[in-house]
Amino acid sequence: MSKYMQLFQGTSFSSKSPTEIQILRDYLYCINADGMIERIVAPEDADYQSLLDTYQGSDNFHRLEEGQFFLPGFVDLHVHAPQWAQSGTALDIPLYDWLNTYTFPLESKFSDLDFAQQVYEDVVSTLLANGTTTALYFATVHKEASLRLAEICASKGQRGLVGKVVMDDPAQNPDFYRDADTPTALADTEEFIIAVQELAKTTKQGVYPVVTPRFIPSCTDEGLRGLGELAAKYDTYVQSHCSESDWAHGHVKDRFQKNDAFALHDFGLLRDKSVMAHCNFLEDSDAELFAETGTAIAHCPISNAYFANSVLPVAHLHAKDVEIGLGSDISGGFSPSLFDNIRQAVISSRMLEDGVNTALSAETRGVKDARITIHEAFYLATAGGGESLSLPIGRIQEQYAWDVQAIDTRVPSAKLPIFDEHEDLQDVFQKIMYLARPEHIREVWVQGEQVHSR
Known part of the structure; x- marks a missing residue:
């Protein structure tokens, strides 16, 4: 036997x-x-x-x-690890103001490794206690602190996919929190990739480096192109935000005269190992590009209720063969529990189908066939997350x-x-x-x- x-x-x-x-x-x-x-x-x-x-x-x-x-175990496809320190605060202001008034000042503090250690130890432990066995993390622009997060995942036994965030455009990021310049951002990213791949050799459950442009508004064309080349060179995962809100979606259309999905694809950032957060404003052509490239969506239903100005049409995107998993989006989402996000995914889908504006007739105020069941939301948090990462997890x-x-x-x-x-x-x-x-x-x-x- x-x-x-x-x-x-x-x-x-x-x-x-x-x-x-x-x-x-x-x-x-x-x-x-x-x-x-x-x-x-x-x-x-x-x-x-x-x-x-x-x-x-x-x-x-x-x-x-x-x-x-x-x-x-749950698979959380979108966590801003440093933002755990501000979870549950400042959720009543627009996304642009939230980033600049609260989030960027907080993330800038992660140049202090002692502070990073304290927050990252706690967020990994908290997610494990909430049943999250795999997490796809945004860290900060700081290479050393980002590596520390990967080391903490390794030591605590969580399967961590960690990205050193790139924000290299001086015109779009505050002076106190950004990469020094584009060459530094790319060099730091490459060094981070190599270090995490070395760490992974001694980690049973796996840790993975992730190429992480914060989102198109934070990055130069040169930076985005260089990150796409690094993803191809080292065959890494890629994560970013895509078509999240009216403001973010509109910014990219004004800059490139195309939607986020096609702009990201032009830079080599849509691939089978890519996970894009939010994606609420995807058009059908964008969804078809996601399906064609194997790019997955991290659906963040609690966060979307605060910042995305819309509800992700999960059923419609699934029907187009787009892979979808679930994300907490700490701290745009206040809860570290994917149980809470499972519930909100169902609630939001029902509101999308039924509509919310009673000034319209019942026949016109919602989106037909938009609701998902608790079984489907559970799938997003488990098997859907595993499929999005192409890993044998979630079942x-x-x-x-x-x-x-x-x-x-x-x-x-x-x-x-x-x-x-x-x-x-x-x-x-x-x-x-x-x-x-x-x-x-x-x-x-x-x-x-x-x-x-x-």
């Missing part, structure tokens, strides 16, 4: 498709030395009992208790990483309203999605290693 590093027993929920949940009741999950799910064994399988007999009572056997369930499935969160529905201080032990598991899943809080997350595992417990 195979010797597995870990054996887990319990009931799990995972996405079978964007609209269907797979429920594995009381299965065994066999985890190999690489932290991958080597086998999933059903109770009716011939060797189920013999595996139980072999592993029960050992330190590497883990059985869920009654009322506990496995979910895949409880053989040959996927054992990235999971164990949910306890019977926490004494926050028991979920489950009164019948035989309640339909589809209903239990929905109650978890709508009602779970951080205290319900009993354990978190990444690549077969426990990284959080209560």
